[in-house]
Amino acid sequence: MLNIKKKDIMFTGIQPTGLLTLGNYCGTMCNWKDIQKKYECFFCIADLHALTTFSRSGSNKNSIKNNFSTAILDIAALYLSCGVDPNRSTIFVQSHVYTHSQLYWILSNFVYFGELSRMTQFKQKLSLTVNTPINLSLFCYPVLMAADILLYHTNYVLVGSDQKQHLELVQKIAHRFNSIYGNIFIVPDILILPVGNKIMALQDPTKKMSKSDKNTNNTIFLLENIHSIYLKLQRSLTDSDCSSSCIRYDILNKPGVSNLLSIFSCMTNKKISILEDEFKNCQYSIFKKKLSDVVCDTISEIQAIYFKLRQDEDYLIDVLIHGEKNALKYSINKLDDVFQILNL
Numbered sequence: 001m002l003n004i005k006k007k008d009i010m011f012t013g014i015q016p017t018g019l020l021t022l023g024n025y026c027g028t029m030c031n032w033k034d035i036q037k038k039y040e041c042f043f044c045i046a047d048l049h050a051l052t053t054f055s056r057s058g059s060n061k062n063s064i065k066n067n068f069s070t071a072i073l074d075i076a077a078l079y080l081s082c083g084v085d086p087n088r089s090t091i092f093v094q095s096h097v098y099t100h101s102q103l104y105w106i107l108s109n110f111v112y113f114g115e116l117s118r119m120t121q122f123k124q125k126l127s128l129t130v131n132t133p134i135n136l137s138l139f140c141y142p143v144l145m146a147a148d149i150l151l152y153h154t155n156y157v158l159v160g161s162d163q164k165q166h167l168e169l170v171q172k173i174a175h176r177f178n179s180i181y182g183n184i185f186i187v188p189d190i191l192i193l194p195v196g197n198k199i200m201a202l203q204d205p206t207k208k209m210s211k212s213d214k215n216t217n218n219t220i221f222l223l224e225n226i227h228s229i230y231l232k233l234q235r236s237l238t239d240s241d242c243s244s245s246c247i248r249y250d251i252l253n254k255p256g257v258s259n260l261l262s263i264f265s266c267m268t269n270k271k272i273s274i275l276e277d278e279f280k281n282c283q284y285s286i287f288k289k290k291l292s293d294v295v296c297d298t299i300s301e302i303q304a305i306y307f308k309l310r311q312d313e314d315y316l317i318d319v320l321i322h323g324e325k326n327a328l329k330y331s332i333n334k335l336d337d338v339f340q341i342l343n344l
């Protein structure tokens, strides 16, 4: 009898808030094309997570076509432009698959208040918010991540290093549930890319590049004008230490150059040590020019595919409806198991 081994499952997601950044790209998306060869992949558009920072001013309103907002179609087109192959992988909108919010509630009974209070991202967001109330959802956010992941028999989760602590909590929740009810959930491994897993702000390389940064010179957006990207990289902060070997990877003493080397390595797939060698005797200005060229080339390619795909909304909607059906088919089995075991 033919014994066909099923591929392991990889799950990942991004919040569709604002425009995606070079950080999102280097931390995960640059690997999406290749990872589909190895694993069966689920790419989630995490719109329920995006509600945690939802503005009630009405500015989130945008046109809706068959349940798909402009923002969702933008992100779907960007996922595809970065190499997601809908014939091979599942790409879907989190809020369209009801199993996520149901498992979320169940899992919230298996997480402690203290554990969620220790989440660094939550603490950071809390410290930035003065005199405004904090949503409960912001606090519970990692539990929803646990539901997303555990519904799909996920073996691997690809994320940037800022999500590591959340993923460790997901592992803990799965272990805790399994220790009471038997092996219901697979405990997923965390996949963090060796380079690019934490891209830093261009003008302040001690903090993470983020789409919500008030200083837009800190962030490169994937759909930004190419000339503007070029200028931002040219103006990016390097380090004052201009000793013999200027272009070297040293996060502590040369955070600016180290960050640019990480970006260069992601764009070219060249090891950092090879790049250090290549630019050993170069001035910062030459290094930055080469870097700007490779970043702009890569992003131009993505944008060319994006703008073409974005015109065909019917195609994007078809892809998402197909993904939604597949995601539901997979996740409903796991939710049924959980309901049965809890006598629900």
Ligand code: TYM
Pocket: 011, 012, 013, 014, 015, 016, 022, 023, 024, 025, 026, 027, 028, 044, 046, 049, 144, 145, 148, 149, 157, 158, 159, 160, 161, 162, 163, 196, 197, 198, 199, 200, 208, 209, 210
């Ligand atoms: P989000 O939308 O904040 O970020 C999406 C992915 O991009 C990575 N990332 C970065 N990587 C390197 N450098 C940066 N500067 C940078 N900024 C962001 C993040 O680590 C992440 O991998 N909660 C998640 C979305 C999510 C999810 C999931 C992820 C929802 N459910 C299940 C994995 C599995 C989030 O807000 O990511």
